[in-house]
Amino acid sequence: MVGRAESHLPDGTGFNPYGIWLPEIDPDILPPSTSETRATAWGQVRSGSEEERNLISFLRSFRYIVETAEGLDQMLYELRELSTSTPDNRKVWKKLKKADPLFPDSFFSSALESLSGVGVSMAQKLYQAGFRTVEEAQAASDGELLAIPGLGRGLLAKVRGGLP
Template identity: 35%
Template sequence: MILSFLTKLFQSDKKSSTSNSQTIGSLQNKPIAEWGNKNIINSLEFSATLQLRTPLEVLKRHGEIFSGHGAPPQYAKEEWHGIWLPKTKTFRELGIDVNEMDEGSCASDAGSVKASEYLPFLLKFREIVEKTLSVDEKIVSLEHLSKQDENFKVFWNKHKAIDADFPHSFFYKQLATIDGIGHKMAKALYENGFKSVSEIQNATDEELLSVKGVGKSLLVKIRLN
């Protein structure tokens, strides 16, 4: 009965709906009206990418609803940061006396999680790593929180199970953003005391060449960044 009702709603709006060739990506930052199916869709919901690397300002927007005119705010500074998704009316808004389904799981870098449980961890994690502290100070703060906050501890342990180098790997992988430096070399540099991109860029040639695996060709690439 419910399926039949929804099918009729979608079919009734078929003529005014968007072309089947349009994708969610192509509809980003477009007014709600351009998504079509106005009988079903009444707003957009921002879905942030639930990963450790997603900026704090973007994560804070997760779950935000936009129902105004015009295009929704561009919270994602890069495409992978997040996406606006169509939000359908509730069953009762559609005239169906049925309760909404419980929150489902979603993909993340910690596996399949409930956003309401994982998001608080990510927010606290990003609050610390985005502070103007040294990497060592950030790690101390993170480890302290993993012992004091039960929810934080759960996902901290999940990441440790996935990557034994966590949380150090989170920081040394950022060194791989420098042209010519892969994850293996990034780890070697990190273990030799170069824990941020700025520390590598500000190091002398002699200091960098003292790290096993760093040769003159890599040094040239580093200097060109």
């Protein structure tokens, strides 16, 4: 999920153009897993293990930061603080970085994929060029966007056209 909930379903579940925020679930009341492991960004984690509990704790903090921080710079700062706040968080962060060297930037650059014609690779290029939101990319000059390798006039026209 990217960003804050912009609207709500009748049951109060928040959502935005990038997906639905699921209500927080207490892992202690989840039904028993039918599997001994759960999938993570870096592979399988044993259900009920300390590693799973550490991951859930980290993800709760991650979500809180994304939902409450003011602006992307503040989110990134707070996430980097989270990454070193405890030994367990350092372990989770290290595994996430190993699985995705661009984390956490890749989490935020994925929002740019909502632009027409923009996939993962181009979203990362836009983000690295300093266009970190859809609004920033759409507000950029043609010259600024055309300076990004791989972004030609055809893709520029799609980006200017807005969301798919």
